[in-house]
Amino acid sequence: MSIEALRSPRSLPTDVFDWGTIKWHVTPSTVPDATSTLGEVVIYPGQGHATHVHESADEVLYVIEGEGIQTVGDDDGFPIAAGDAIWVPKNTQHSTFNVGWKPLRLIATYTPGGEEAALRGLPDFTELAPGTAPVWAQANNTH
Secondary structure: OOHHHOOOHHHOOEEEOOOEEEEEEEOOOOOOOOOOEEEEEEEOOOOEOOOEOOOOOEEEEEEEEOEEEEEEOOOOOEEEEOOOEEEEOOOOOEEEEEOOOOOEEEEEEEEOOOHHHHHHHOOOOEEEOOOOOOOOOOOOOOO
16 A cells, blocks of 8 residues: 555544534545545534535445434434444435534545535634644533
């Protein structure tokens, strides 16, 4: 295997959002000739991302660890847990919410790749340099 094909998490930046983090291992913009995207998503306990669509790509989610609620299209949401795979057709509303006490970890793929670029424009987006760990902040509460 060529060193260009190796995509170690410690060598990749981390995308940070209010709800969690993403490490994009393979994208068309970072891997020569790549036509799809693959990343690891971590959704913090009690958090989730807003309902959204990917207009030009199908998405597949594979749950590595944790438990959550997933919506796809007009459904009310269904439980997801480790080992589950979810297919989200292009141009279909969807969201993921962590209902467990530990991080919800997923593998996300886009076919064709490139949809991840839109996330960089979100107001809560921050990119951390490779090797920099995100800091989880607890929200202010009354107890």
